[in-house]
Amino acid sequence: MTSPAAVIGSTGLVGHQILATLLGLEACETVYTISRRAPKTEPSAKLDAKIEADTTKWASAFTAISxxxxxxxxxxxxxxxxxxGIQNQWKIDHDLNVELAKAAHAAGTQTFVFVSSAGTRGLLNSMVPYSKMKIGxxxxxxxxxxxxxxxLRPGFLMGEREVAHSGGSLLGAVFGGLKTYVGQGAQDKFAQDGQVVARAAVKAAILAAEGKAPSKYWVIEQSDIVKLGRDEWNA
Incomplete structure (x- = not known):
């Protein structure tokens, strides 16, 4: 199905959950990671974690995976x-992702799953630097x-982060309030739990391996993230 697999960004909110999900699947025998620090996950014989503080070496580290x-x-x-600063963020969010995608394609990876963001292609949003990174x-x-x-294009990501980002706690409280006072469906329109996004990513890759992807280039918006990662998820 999805083995061997590799997870880039395995120490972040969603990447950590993708890694944990893959390690919990019997059918996934090996999971590689490349990160600046060790992933915080339960010890597993399935995990082959490569630690490299210099992100300029990640593409070559990926190429060496066998x-x-x-x-x-x-x-x-x-x-x-x-x-x-925005220039340094661009180097990670755009340049490094692009470099790794090209390295994966050149190496022969069959399926590439990218966690992007909702709303980046709106008329106004598309001009924002963050959106330009994701679009690129x-x-x-x-x-x-x-x-x-x-x-995958999730909305606001709910869950515990290693490093809180500006405004994150306020938005988390707002969207958490939607769930509490209006209902889960209201929250689902704007925000998804990191684990739900991760499970949706894995579920989509499983479906693709089974020949059930609706298209070769499959874009999964918020409603389908909830559907795949929560409503239809099974281990």
Whole structure:
């Protein structure tokens, strides 16, 4: 199905959950990660974690993986504050994702799964630097013509982060309030739990491996993320 697999961004909110989900699947025998620090997950014989503080070496580190991961998941991203400015954020969110997607394609990866963001292609939003980063990565993945490409576009990500981002606690409280006072369906329209997004990514890759993807370039918006990652999820 999805083994061997690789997870890029395995220490982040969604990437950590993708890794945990894959390690919990019997059918997934090996999971590779490349990260600046060790993933915080339960010890597993399935996990082959490569630690490299220098992100400029990640593409070559990926190329050295053998056997080639059939499926690569990228939930790689940072914030402007963490990166120290928009130019440094661009190097991670755009440039590094593009470089790794190209390395995966050249190595022979069949399925590439990218966690993007909702609303980036709106008329006004598309001009925002953050949106331009996501759009650039999505367009690169499409142009590479993988056997299967999967793009997830979640809304606000709910869950515990290692490093809180500006405004995150306020938005989390707002969307959490929607669930409490209006209902889960109201929250689902704007925000999804990190685990739900991760499970949707894995579920989509499983369906693709079974020949059930609706298209070669499959874009999964918020409603279908909830459907795949929560409503239809089973281990």
């Amino acid at each position: 056997p080639v991961p059939k499926t690569v998941y990228s939930a790689l991203g940072t914030t402007r504050l963490q990166a120290g 990565v999505e367009d690169t993945i499409k142009s590479l013509d993988f056997k299967q490409a999967i793009i």
